[in-house]
Amino acid sequence: MELWQDDRTTVEQLAHLVQADPALSGRLLKLANSASLGSRPVTSINAAIIKVGLKTVGELAVAFSLIDKGHSNHCEAFDYLEFWSHSLLMGLLCRALGRRTNVAPPEDLFSCALMSRIGLLAFATIYPSEYSELLKAHPANLAAAERERFGFDHNELSAEMLSDFGLPNVLAEASKFHEQPNASGYTEGSRSAKLVHLFHLGYRLSDLCLSINSERDDEGDLRLPRAHQLNLSSDQVIEILKQSLTDWQEWSKTLDLPVIPLAQLPETEDDTRTVAASPESKPGLQALLVSTEGATQRLKSLLPKIGIQAHSCQDEKEMLRLALQLQPKLIFIGECRQQDRRIKLCELIRSTNWGKLVYLVAIIDDANSDKITAAFHSGIDTFIPSTIREEELNARIQPAHRLVALQTHWETDRAELRRIANALALSQRKTELLSLTDQLTELPNRRSAIADIERAWAMSDRAGLPLSIIMIDIDHFKRINDSLGHAAGDKTLVEVAKALRSDLRQDDRVYRIGGEEFLLLSSTSDIKQLIIAAERLRRRIAALHIDYEGQTIQVSISLGLARREASHQHYDALLSLADTALYEAKSSGRNRICYSHQQQIRLLGMPA
Template identity: 40%
Template sequence: MLKKLQHIPLTGELPSPKGVALAILEMCRKDDTTITEIAHIAQTDPALAGRLIRNANAASTGGGRPIASVTDAIMRLGMGTVRNLAMGFSLIDQYHSGPCAGFDYERFWSHSLLVALAMQEFSQMTGAGAAEELFACGLLSQIGRLALATLYPQEYATLLKEADAADRLAELEHERLHTDHNELTAALLSDWGLPLALIEPIYHHDAPDKAPFTPGSRPHQLTQLFYLAKRIGDLGISPDPERNRHTADLLLLGGKIGLDADQFGARIDGIVAAWHEWGELLKVPASALPSFKQMCAGQAPRPEDSNSPAALRVLLVDDDATMRCMLEGVLGDSLGHTVQSASGGEEALAMALQFMPQIVITDWLMPGMSGIELCRALRATEWGQTIYIIMLTGIDTREEVTEAFEAGVDDFLTKPVDLRSLRARLRAAWHYVQLLEAWEKDRAQLRQFAAELAISNRRLSHAAMTDQLTGLPNRRAGMSELDKAWSASGRSAQPMAALVIDVDHFKRINDSYGHAVGDQVLREVAQTLQHSARRDDVVCRLGGEEFLMVCNNTDLRAALGAGERLRKLVEVLAIKVGGHEIQLSISVGIAARDASMKDADELVNAADRALYRAKESGRNRSCISLKGQLRCGPWQAG
């Protein structure tokens, strides 16, 4: 159960939008606010106006006419998204710095911006939500961290020093501050008016595997996408040495949304390019990154010479400083390995967690933790089971040798160490590392094959239910959604409506300009219908120039309003061909479910009859079917 803001114990002033953004937030809370009023307020802030126009154009995927006015941008984005974007941009402008010494404000916004752009890209790929809406949600998805840094600057600075991982951070936040950044993010977004359907995935996205959503459901999909976007944000702000550990995980996560390695890399490169552009606009730093392919290529350097050991990561453990210094010189300077050394078992165990050695060469007898105890401790961990361990010893009795092998030692070197024996042991260790890498590569290839097979299956399933020209659900998918909506309406006694939409004079367009232009017209109309539809509406292409919109929880009056809104949006579209513009219009037939209808087919048939009446009455109008009677516009506004 998500907490309300007033139920969270807080002191001090929370981050909040100021100026024009605050005015927009207040206006959006009023039921009678119009787009014109919002546009009038937004135009008083040129920076905000430019950002809204840029976002509206960036989120457009159909190649339509670029937007140049704030009013058009708000019409495309919707007032709710404009409110969310205005809040995000206002907070960025206010909090480039702040009172919390341990909180990197620039880095926070850099990460948030990259998450926002990733969510915008994933929205366009998956259809999980409106691109501009998910951009705004991505920008605000970690706002609870900024809130805690603002409310408790000193305490939060201390807490950040102690937290060594994201999951540890939330735990410490709850322990010290009686709330955490996820809880506070959800409460703030709720207070600002974001829908619960988006707040819940944001709340759970730090730990998506623990989210209480049904696999395949929209909340589950959004949670996974927010998590993937967060990991891309982590990649973007990580220093060079840490990037490699992110790329392998990202490739596997990318497979979950249907992309192979090359496609996913291209997507990330595009997101990073947009990150730099938006970073300049918002005065937010964006690091210069190599291409994703280059970052992946840096993960597994392999030896070129198969006859001699390539450079290995070696951890040397010996309490004898003279012996340690001698072996460091031989291993590092003479043999070319990367060497770190420790004087005891406890120090070596801590160092191994950071260094991740391939080889450990350890003395047996040492003060504190002995070599045997170190070996057992390493073998008790999953990562330590793959390390090749060589024991240095002057003891070679059968009992000691048996004890060492039972503890997990792989090989022995007898003191004093000679170079030939050391080379031989390292060559054996190198062959072991090669076999281990080959095995890991085979496992990765099997995972890749399984992921690609799953991707292929998803693509086939998607293709079977998708109209290839417009990207909308096809007739088969639309009829399936219609049946589901009909059944849900019957169970809940909620109204529902259907709109059948036809592009006027489409044959004339095909005959005059050719089928390529006709296809462009259909894509433009499909995009307009999709952007205008509410979240729970379903838009599909029935065939030819005809479309169907299924509206859940919608009565006839609301459906007529939706039809008129669609008609007016299409009416202002203009397709440029040569030196001419093609003006478009649609006719809309509308019907709502009533007690006389036995099934969903009767609902669609009623809407279809209304469509034909609209065409007979002169086209570019909406016609409704009301208890078997057909009535056509023009309709009075409101």
């Protein structure tokens, strides 16, 4: 609120604040990417702020910092404190690793890592009771338990949310495997594999620091994870860890974030393990007393006698900090030398969603009609003199008690409605994903391919972007089904799909469009690069050795390439040309690449 009100606020200052909250970061990125109109995805918070504007970000930050705070602890067994601390530390670690390895822009890695475990928060929000029961059972494999209970796990949910926020698939998919990097199937040494290992290292180091699921050696000491996949030595990892911990502490101090104690780390300084204690929540109705004149001491002594926990503050900034921490339902505003100062403070409080529900009491001694009228116009609910007696004070705040009771009922109903709405939205999203996903290979299906081609075609029309398609078919696939059975055929399809997906470049996407046929959609502008990519896929599949019940299955693929040309009026023409090129590749002996260009088919690839 302070930054939002200050005209001198910079993008960097606001970004520093927003980045402390994974959920807010996701909402901001989604808002920025929804306005991108097909341009390069916005992946850093700084870029998102520039995209949507400081004022919009301010409104978003204020709204969710205040509104969502009251609903952040309704899943009993979910450790919100651990989640926020782990998310922030993992983001800082991955940013530092990105600066050292140059695998991806550091700020992009920060955003993605910060939100890579947001699926946990989503489960706790959407299914608070069910998820609490699951967590209390302490399953050995949380992801497996989630899949059994809900049909999907937090990593899959996180990846879908990151994609929904507009982050590139290469980052969203890599973060999906940050807990189990070997399950990704990516080619060792590829960019995607390096991203997976980077996220995994950030995840493991965060666990190590916070003593969560950390591995120990035989003597019980925490072990430092290896980072040979990123070409980092143990000394370099420790250096990155120390710097990230220092940054983590600074963020916590600056933003007044509650953090949890750190584990005893190898070769780390004691001062990096000293953390601030989180503010304790106070029972009962809480009130803030705001007075620059210090004229509320008597009132402060009376409030505890009638069951109200009072907190004094001397100025607006201190009031805002306490308001964020305590979420008071009652605020007393004392006399000010300048009458308009109190009026502006009341108007500031009422300008927020949280402030609309606060019961405001003005302390007015020299009451006159003009002063009282101005106070009510600024948003106060009632006024009292500083010399008020205990009995009268208790009577005057009874409306506040009734208001709080009504708010409690309303918030309970609202939380339940949000839970139901979120559950329905998630169920609808899951149904939609199932309808767009091939269940055997887990690749997007034909319906998804057509939808993406339509979007890519529209973007190509608007911005003149290139668009290419590669049709892929497994050679002699029927022989596998006939000789070894359909189970062997299914195994072949799964392994070929993994191989195709593992060799994708950043802007490419592969689909299973039916039977043994696949489609690759690319925005590559250089035809030579497209041909090189197709040849790499052909060689990759030809080198596959698929083990099935003691037998080795080897296959090859034929590929048909087509790139959008000026004469193409509809994407159907592009699909037809790619299909014609594929037919020519199969007719020419299979295990080949054919390219359709200006109504002519060229043979490009011969078996090695």
